[in-house]
Amino acid sequence: MSDPLSAFLRYLSLEKDASPHTLRSYRTDLDQFRVFIGSGTPLTQVDGRTVRAYLAHLHSRGLDASSVARKLAALRSWFRFLVRRGMLTRNVAREIRGPRLGRKLVGFLPIDEALMLVDGKAVGGAARERDVAILELLYATGLRVSELAGLDVDDVDRAGLTVRVLGKGRKERIVPFGSQAARALDAYLGRRATRCPTLFTNARGGRLSARAIHAIVRKSAAASGIVRRVSPHTLRHTFATHLLDAGADLRVIQELLGHSRLSTTQRYTHVGADQLMRVYDAAHPRAHTTS
16 A cells, blocks of 8 residues: 555545545644654554644644644544554554544524525625525525525426435435525525526536535624624534524434434534424423412
């Protein structure tokens, strides 16, 4: 095996159908490890102390616990592959305990701020229709920013009010959207001069990047007077939270978000306290007492 990292990335691409974004992340993380140990150091000489020293190095650079944990997970996956291929005798990265991760609270917008953001009143400029369509579709569907950026015009069923999404692991799902998002899409596509198959395009006619979509959301939030930090993922969280508060079943939300495990979706349950209190007040015989 001339290049263990290239072989691993080829395996992820061909056998695991990993996305280009996933492959780039693995390459970046594992290249950083190779730089740390030195290009001339064979992986057979890497032991637990080496991995611990690498994690300490990452911590000294100011990386947060989740970033360190992700890089350790990448190492474990790579070494597991190399053990299966017979290049390593054991996966030393599995023997190292990762950093303790605190349970991160899910950030979301209250309904009034969400509506203020996506209605587009604060959005201006030549690309106004496009930006409003992006905001409306993010809130209406809960798509990941990479999923939204990857959409083509043919993925959108404007008559059926659904969008076909290619999510993590190349898993396809169908997500509905509402009439407001439909009107925003119609306004955007009706004014677009190009017949490019890509749904959201930049000024040069190419596919709009995830980074550009992040910038659109941040600028629109600031223009709407929202002081908290807002990202496309905030709108994804907001989508799930508002569905849950309105009584949607958790498994339905799981399907809409494209989560493979229900435990991932359960991160949103703690923000549904208002809904829980309404149900309790309406249903429990001792919720209200008379003097």
